[in-house]
Amino acid sequence: MIDPSLNLHKAVYAALIASEVADEKVFHTVPPKMPLPFVHIGDNIIESEYDCGPHSRCSVYVSAFASTKPEAMQMAGLIREALDWDLTVEGFHVAEAYLVDSRFITEPNGMTSHVLLEFEYLLIPTEE
Helix, strand or coil: CCCCHHHHHHHHHHHHHHHCHHHHCEECCCCCCCCCCEEEEEEEEEEEEHHHCCEEEEEEEEEEEECCHHHHHHHHHHHHHHHCCCCCCCCEEEEEEEEEEEEEEECCCCCCEEEEEEEEEEEEECCC
16 A cells, blocks of 8 residues: 555645645745745644555645735635645545634734644555
8 A cells, every 4th residue: 555645745735836825835844934925734644544445544734824814714715625625646546535624823923814724535545
């Protein structure tokens, strides 16, 4: 079985870039002093689902940072549209895909709006 971590990460990045959220400012590691708005692809959790075959249940965390709450909400909508179902992951069939939750947060500086979205995918390898 192929581990889906890298291919899933690549698929999430490609989908976010294609969505034009944050003018393509999508990062795995955010550069210092990056101006708003931007999107950060956070950590992933990959769990084996062997009850019904060599499947992987994957949680993906994506954050959007903006200067206003309405802008963060608009970005959240674009991210959800990009990642909620039609994700193509090389080497895997996406059997399930859905948004687990969105959390809207005001950062401690009181000026930055942050939305954290968690997506879950069930991936089945297309090759063994």
